[in-house]
Amino acid sequence: MNTHDNDMSRDEMAGHYVLGTLTEEEHREVSDRMREDEQLAEAVRYWQERLVGLCDVAEPVEVRESVWERISASIDELDSRPETAGDSPVSWMSSWWNNLVFWRGFSAAGFACALALAITLVAYQPASSKYMVVLATPEGHSPGWVVQASTSRKLTLKALGSFEIPEGKALEFWTKADDWDGPVSLGLVEPGQPIQISLDDLPPLEENQLFEITLENYGGSPIGRPTGPIQFIGRAVTSI
Amino acid sequence: MGSRDLTSPEVVAPDERGQSESGHSGTFDYDGCLRACVDGDKSALKALYVRESQQLLGVVSRIVRDRARAEDILHDAFVRIWQRASTFDASRGGGRGWVYTIARNLALDTIRSSGKQVSTEDRPEEVGDIDAAADPGNSQRWIEKVGSSHWGGNSERLQECLERLEPIPRACIFHAYVNGYSQSEIGDLIGAPVGTVKSWIKRSLVALRGCMG
Incomplete structure (x- = not known):
């Protein structure tokens, strides 16, 4: 179907x-x-x-008290973030940080550390970055990778943490602009090392371009488009 | 529990279409609760949690079949409700349905991305019970519960319209929506080819659309 x-x-x-x-x-x-x-x-x-x-x-199921405690803690953590954002040394970052519409795309607990790391990575980049993408899990639980492009022809992909790739599987990186028919593979990626990717064979990067990382069988998708579940997904935003 | 009265009948939103009939959720102001969340009123979220967490956990548990994962999803759902309350649009449906849709979507995403699910042999006993209840020859046990609480909006005719379906297609709808089974899993469960299941579900959707309007 x-x-x-x-x-x-x-x-x-x-x-x-x-x-x-x-x-x-x-x-x-x-x-x-x-x-x-x-x-x-x-x-x-x-x-x-x-x-x-x-x-x-469905029959109701008794909920342990610890669940509300976790929800409450996660919300407090989320709500405390905008105040700390003012300390960010990068001005565009501050406005982006305070953009609730953007952050509503992400949800849930446990991503403060990864986020802080993302901010650090971004803040220490040369000011020439033109586009950036934070690739988060589809449920928005946590950012996992950052893509930066200082020109529209080349980009760098960095992992924000370590990921265990199941045996016999591989992570494949894809992109798709709004008017393309389907995603194009940018190759297999390994956590732990920044990856430079040339976009010479593709149209220049554009605002809102979709990036995603899927879990494929070892060697990558055999059919040139994603076949496995999305692990991380995000869209390009202009960073300066 | 909250700084505002979320249970007063007079604050039931107009979008509940004036139907505040009995039922456990008839007088809880879901829409008002979500508006309070937008204003940062955490007690409103707590009120919603007290009201719905057990039923939500029941719904999610049936789909993901794992207590710890179900509780994680419940956590994520409430965080998401908090974050996205401002995107709730009462003109497009009731607040209670919106909340359940968030939780259910998270549960479905989880089983999809994990390649899902336990085999039918591994299912907990209570799930087996309700599967038996969905037996095409004995749907009365579950169908009388459909729509037994107040959802607002346009869900009132669901039970009646499900009753009009043939028993086996009706069981397919049940297993898909309530248990989160794929069409091939449903085929295995009821002993029918997947193509047949697809065609039953397709026809059921058309029939439900015609019946519910």
């Missing part, structure tokens, strides 16, 4: 999306399309609203 197939209507696609019966790839495709296709987004909202009564079927 491909969500582009004519035999799958927008409404049916939205229904599957809400039921949870799309494959990872199809799900991702619908998520992407929803951003531009308001009718599809509306159809998804339709099904979300109509089917939510099925949640009554």
Whole structure:
């Protein structure tokens, strides 16, 4: 089933999306399309609203007290961040930091350390950086990689932590601008070493260009487009 | 518990379409609660948590099948609710449904990215019970619970419309939405080819759309 197939209507696609019966790839495709296709987004909202009564079927489960304590701590941590941001030595960084719309893209606990590291990395870069991308986990739990491009022809990818790649698997780096038909592979990546990538064969980098890292079988995707789950994802923002 | 009264019937948002009928959530002002979160009122989030965390954990646990992961998702869901409360738009649906959609999407993302799931043999007993309840020949046990609490919006006819489906397609919808099963897992469970499951689900969606309007 491909969500582009004519035999799958927008409404049916939205229904599957809400039921949870799309494959990872199809799900991702619908998520992407929803951003531009308001009718599809509306159809998804339709099904979300109509089917939510099925949640009554699940039996309630007792929640341990520690869960609220963790939520409370995470929220306090989030809410305390804007104040510390004023200390950032890089002015564009401060405004970006204080941009709640941007940060709402990320959520949840446990990324303060990684974030601080990202800020440090960014703050000590030469002022010529033109674009940057923070690649975060799809659920927005934590930033994992930073992409920087001082020109629109070359970029550097840096890991913000160490990641265990399962045996027989590889991380593959992809990019896609809004008007491209599909993502283009930028090669396999290894955590632990900055990677320089030349974009000579591609159109110049642009604002909002999508970058993602997927988990593929060893050797990378055999078909030239992502086949495995997204590990990290982000879009390019102009950094100066 | 909160600095504002979130349970007063008169503050039920107009977008609840004036339907504040009985049911455990009928008088809780979800929309107002989310607005209070936007204003930074943590007690509002706590009120929502006290109200919904057990049911949310029930929903999420059925999908991810792991207590610790389910609690992580519950945590992430409430952090996300806090962060994204400003994006909630009451004109596009009720606050309670919005909250459940966030939690359910996180659970579905988790099983998708982990390549999912335990085999049917490994499922905890209580899940087995409810699967038995979804037996096409005996759907009454679960179907009477559908829509038994107040969701607002347009979910009222769901139970009636599910009852109009044929038993096996209805069980497919149940296993997909409630258990988070893929179409091939549903096929394995009920002993049907995946193509047949796909066609049942497709027809069920069309029928539900026609029935619920």
